[in-house]
Amino acid sequence: MxxxxxxxxxxxxxxxxxxxxxxxxxxxxxxxxxxxxxxxxxxxxxxxxxxxxxxxxxxxxxxxxxxxxxxxxxxVPGGLFAFKLADLPAKMRDPKDRMVYGLIHVAIAAHAYPTAADLEEETIKRVSVKEIDAFVRHLVHRLREEAQDDAGLLPAAAAAQAAWNSYDALPPHRLGRGGGLAPSSSFGRIKSVLDWLVGQGFAQKAKALGPLEYRLLNSFRLQVAGAAALPAFQKITDVRRQQIADTHPTTAEDN
Structure with missing residues (x-):
């Protein structure tokens, strides 16, 4: 036409x-x-x-x-529209918290797309702040456990250790002055990341399912697929797949 x-x-x-x-x-x-x-x-x-x-x-x-x-x-990196650290909300740019927010971001991706099949399937994934928090805490425990040498020491990178320890020290649920989730809680930080994804057009709030429920869109899956070969993502998806196998053996066998 x-x-x-x-x-x-x-x-x-x-x-x-x-x-x-x-x-x-x-x-x-x-x-x-x-x-x-x-x-x-x-x-x-x-x-x-x-x-x-x-x-x-x-x-x-x-x-x-x-x-x-x-x-x-x-x-394209270096281009006019390339993402810059300054594009993040101020609370995510703080050097002492940046690794924690990065850990949360990768954990959300790995939780939703733990297998190659998940990355190929064009479906909207539902996630909740509560289940992401449970996964990150499980992830921190497993990474710390695997990083210990025979003497019980943690030779892992200092930045990684700092991120694990910072997240582990956060209370899951704490309200701020306005009644919302405080950024000093793990729920608050996860919600901040998911709200940022909403603002970028990668997710939607699923208010009908609850105030802390979200849907990850196909566009987020495509972004994740572009980073799937990174060692950090592969390691975290390994932990996620094992978690699924431990809690839902039948589902894991199907994948």
Whole structure:
């Protein structure tokens, strides 16, 4: 239906689609123009080539075009849109807490996608603050246990030890002055990470299931898949798979 569009019109439409992609919380559902452009990208190779070329010129790489989640891109390192530490909320940039937030972030990914099959399956994953906290505490225990040498010492990297110890020392649940979860609690820190993922368009709050329930979107799965080969992620997924095997033997055998 778009064969009569001029080259200039094609470029204009393609640039508009890339602009939508730069606003990750914006979705095609309920947005007729965005929806039409995403579907054209999915169905028309010529238009897809133009969109990809414009994205590349902006140091962006298209990772998927999803009917519900829209055009998803990641920024080439060093490019204009590359993620910077300064883009994180101030409380996540504090040097003494940064490793803890990083541990939580990777733990959320490993909890949701412990196997290669999980990373390939296009489904929305549900997670809760409570179950992520339980997994991180289990993870800390296992990592500390495995890191001990025969003399009971912990030769693991100082930064890793600091993250384990900091998380372990946090009370699970503590309310702040406004009645919400305090950042000095592990629940509060997990919620901060999940809320940040919501702000980046990688998750949604699942309020109907409870105030601390979330859904991880397909776009988050694709981001995780890009980092799946990292040793830290592989180690944490090993722990998660073993945890599943210990608590749900039948499920583990199926995977």
């Amino acid at each position: 778009h064969t009569t569009l001029s080259r200039t019109e094609q470029i204009s439409d393609a640039a508009r689609l890339v602009r939508y992609a730069c606003h990750p919380r914006r979705k095609p559902l309920g947005d007729g123009d965005y929806h039409e452009l995403v579907e054209r990208y999915r169905a028309t190779p010529v238009f897809r080539e133009v969109v990809d070329a414009i994205a590349e010129g902006m140091s962006l790489h298209v990772i998927t075009a999803h009917s519900e989640e829209g055009l998803r891109v990641w920024a």
